[in-house]
Amino acid sequence: MSPITPELKARFEKIVARYPKGQEQSAVIPLLHALQESGGGHLTTEHQQAVADFLGVPMSKVHEVTTFYTMFSLKPRGRHHISVCRTLPCALCGCGDVAKAVRERLGVGPGEVTADGMFSYEEVECLAQCHLGPVFQIGDTVYGDLTADKAKAVIDGLAKQGGR
Ligand code: FES
Incomplete structure (x- = not known):
């Protein structure tokens, strides 16, 4: 089951719409923020794959962002x-x-x-x-x-x- 709920999909579409045609992949950071907020405070492999699929980019492109920026977490954090x-x-x-x-x-x-x-x-x-x-x-x-x-x-x- 995709971690992207209908509500989240609508939010993703709104975020991506801010970017020029052909530059939609630049939305990777705000999409990851949105998913992390809604997904319990951390990003699973499924979350990252879902963002990659949504943007039509390789999973490695998303993973390199999640592992570079410390505001993203790949494991649960405290409240x-x-x-x-x-x-x-x-x-x-x-x-x-x-x-x-x-x-x-x-x-x-x-x-x-x-x-x-x-x-x-x-x-x-x-x-x-x-x-x-x-x-x-x-x-x-x-x-x-x-x-x-x-x-x-x-x-x-x-x-x-x-x-x-
Ligand atoms: S060195 Fe810049 S905030 Fe600590």
């Missing part, structure tokens, strides 16, 4: 996925301490999910918020000027909220 920037400007500002604090607070390593499914964590390249370093991103929110204590406080706050 709150924390992306800690590890690139040089943030590293010079202490992102190592932030990453360590996240690991300690969650008790998981990069790419792992907490036992309650609430959090997952990974270290990523520049989040384009270098002026705020060190930073991490959770969902659409970027947290800057982090310290180990601030990072733990953000996680504590989300843990208190439970599910969103």
Whole structure:
């Protein structure tokens, strides 16, 4: 069964319509975002194949996008996925301490999910918020000027909220 529901197909068609004729394959990133949002927060092989079929491109073209950009995940993530920037400007500002604090607070390593499914964590390249370093991103929110204590406080706050 295709992971592309009629609603998702309509959304895909609307996205692809924004691109010039013959350039529809450029819609691969927004289509993957739409599918990841609707597909439980990660992309399976079936999801990637469905996008490839929809755009009429080889599966390898879709897979190379999903494996290059860290905003796409090929395995389940926690309800709150924390992306800690590890690139040089943030590293010079202490992102190592932030990453360590996240690991300690969650008790998981990069790419792992907490036992309650609430959090997952990974270290990523520049989040384009270098002026705020060190930073991490959770969902659409970027947290800057982090310290180990601030990072733990953000996680504590989300843990208190439970599910969103
Ligand atoms: S280096 Fe961390 S946001 Fe750019």
